Amino acid sequence: MALSLYDTSARTQREFVSIEPGKTGIYLCGATVQAPPHVGHIRSGVAFDVLRRWLIARGYxxxxxxxxxxIDDKIINNGKAQAIPYWLVAMNNERAFTDAYNVLGCLPPTxxxxxxxxxxxxxxxxxxxIEAGxxxxxxxxxxxxxxxxxxYxxxxxQKPDDMVSSADSEAMGKRDPRDFAMWKSVKPGEPSWPTPFGDGRPGWHIECSAMAHKYLGANFDIHGxxxxxxxxxxxxxxAQSQAAGDGFANYWMHNAWVTTAGEKMSKSLGNSLLVSEVVKRIRPVDLRYYLVSVHYRSMxxxxxxxxxEAGQAFRRIEGFIARAQEFLGAQAATVEELRPQQFDDAMDDDLSVAQGCAVIHETIRAGNAALTAQNSSDVAAAYGAVLGMLDVLGLHPRDWPKSTGGDDQTTxxxxGLVHALLEQRQDARARKDFEAADAIRDGLDAMGIRIEDTPQGARWTLEQ
RNA sequence: GGUGGGUUGGCCGAGAGGCGAGGCAAGGGACUGCAAAUCCCUCUACACCGGUUCAAAUCCGGUACCCACCUCCA
Structure with missing residues (x-):
């Protein structure tokens, strides 16, 4: 099956063919850095991170x-409101975006x-x-x-004639109310740059036409x-790029947004949904799994x-990985990461991650059964398959250091301490003093340390 | 007014004419001293009304409700 992607401009899924074989260019509209990012902003980053990883997996x-x-109106206004330069507003928020992308495991852009x-x-x-009229x-x-x-x-x-004209469209002298400003003349107290048209600053839109052209060429593959x-x-x-003679993007991809209480998440919702806040109460890897597991075009x-709840499902995945690693021992490091065909087919079908996740869970069920049966070749196969699939989703355990709540030394x-207690508990169990044994387990549990008995002895994990 | 999207089981979420994705939760069973984990089994679906078809959650027509874009927005 060949990779096909939903192209907004075609209103349908199209087979993906890159301009240059084996190479592809993606231009993603990132942030207008007027405020720190909330979960909705970062969904876009995560969705296109998965696209990118999948293209890489496909050899591109x-x-x-x-x-x-x-630079834009709000950035300037926020600067005025906070009595700081517009560029500091931009820088602060850009850093916040970078932090958010990083904490959610997005690969840094080229x-x-x-x-x-x-x-x-x-x-x-x-x-x-202007020359072209x-x-x-x-x-x-x-x-x-x-x-x-x-x-246009x-x-x-949209048919331009059917569009509701904006309130200020009666504006002075524009040839048509829908004509949009690419360059805005300087206003007192606002930043400006000298140009042949006079001092001023860019309108919205023009920067993307300019930068896409500069870094990807006149004609490139995907714009998102x-x-x-x-x-x-x-x-x-x-309009800008093609009227200027550029071919511009061959495929247009758009992610749906995140809603809260049925409505689009917006910047006015307050701070509780800022990535920096959410990540304090939710493990970042759980948030990524959640964002990734829903199709990018679904609300x-x-x-x-x-x-x-998604985190609960992800914990099942982590549990299998931990048990498989324990079971395989040194062999774990040599297992080949081979993705099941079903998973690849799902990803080729416009990144059907939800179906891909179903394959992951089915593989894990088989892996768990193999673990019970002590069948090391089956365990290894499932383990390798799961890692290979997680890698495409940016959820590979190597990229997510265990959140045991401390550094290696503390752990x-x-x-050592837990094992000392577990030995006491084992002694109690051996003499059938279950009350004492359970008291130890309950005590650890109260501290957030979960005990599981296995044929190889007790295992502990920190509650997450 | 124009345009686009949505409505699936207790919940989250796939699918897009015919074998009931997957997960979470719930119940039962196996295992366990008990638990946990794991495996097995079970339950609950396609907003509403018509139509097409041997067969519709899926196609067609209509209705309702919800959301978004047309102004800044990931």
Whole structure:
């Protein structure tokens, strides 16, 4: 089965064929760094991280560009409100985004360009557009002439004439209310850059056209982002880039958003859903498993309870891995990570991760049974398969240090103490003093240390 | 007004004409001194009304409710 991906512009799934065999370029609209990220923002990062990992698994050399838009109205206004420069607002939030991507195990992008570093490239595009008659200057602003681009509205399926005009569309002198500003003339107290059109700053949209061109070329494979970017952001990017003569993106992919209480998660919801906060009450790996296990185009109704339930399922996976490692011993390190065909087929089908997870769980059931039967070749096969699949989802245990709550040294000390107690308990059990044995177990349990008896002796784990 | 999406069992979530994904929870069983873990079994579904078909959760028509985009948004 060949990889096929849902292409928003085609409104259907299409077989993925890269421009250059064995290589592919992805441009992901990253953050407009006006506030720290909440769970919804990071879903996008995680979804496209899985896409990237899958392309890598399929043998592609992936160039992954994720931009940072570090200049816009809100960033400037937030700076004014906090009495700090706009660039500090941008920097602080960019760091918060980086932390969030890292804590959730997203691979760092190949390159992460910032809008303000690409004014020159923006000017070039705008000049090309003006020369081609697709843009015009007006009072120091530069507008894109929507009517001059007949394909305007194709991506979002909007007919320009049916669109509700924005409130300020009666604005002075624009040729059409839908014409959008690529360049905004300088206002007092606001940052600006000198250009042939006068001092000013970029509008929204133009930075992505400029940066995608610079790092991926005039024509590249995949452009991604959240559903809500389809219009106007991506529609406008297409208009700018294609009117300027670029082929631009061959595939458009959009992730659905995260909702809370049935509504889209927005920046006004307060702090409790900031990634930095959520991660204090939920293991990051559980959050990643939760975000990853739902198809990227399905809406995700967020609640802590749902994540915890997902975490329960993930713990089953972790439990198997731990037991398999214990059982296999040194052999574990040499097991080949071979993914089941069913899993690959699911991923090839527009990244059907939910089905992939079903394969993981089925493999684990077989692995657990093999463990009970002490069948080491079957255990090894299941273990390798599970690791291979987890790797594609960015959930490989090697990337997630065990959260035992301490460093190795502390863990060693705890291990020693727990084992001393377990020996006492074993003595009590041997003389059938179950009351004493259970008292030890209950005592450990109260401290968050879970005891499981196995044929090889008792095993302890920290409650998570 | 225009456009797009959704409604699946106690819950989370796949699927997209015919063998009931998977997980969580629940109940029963095996194992265990007991527990835990594990395995086996069981239960509960496709918003509503019509239609097409030998066969519909899946296709067609309609209804209801929900959400989003068209203004900043992952």
């Amino acid at each position: 050399d992936v160039t992954f560009i994720r931009n940072v838009t570090d 390159y992460e360009p910032r809008a303000t570093g690409h004014i020159t490239e923006m000017v070039t595009i705008m000049q090309r557009l 697709h843009a015009y200057q007006l009072n120091g602003d530069v507008y894109f002439d929507v009517k001059s681009f007949t394909k 509205g194709n991506l979002s399926g 982002g959240g559903l809500d970017l389809i219009f106007p952001h991506h529609e406008n990017e297409i 995700l109704e967020y609640s802590d309870a749902s994540v915890q 060693e000390v705890i291990d």
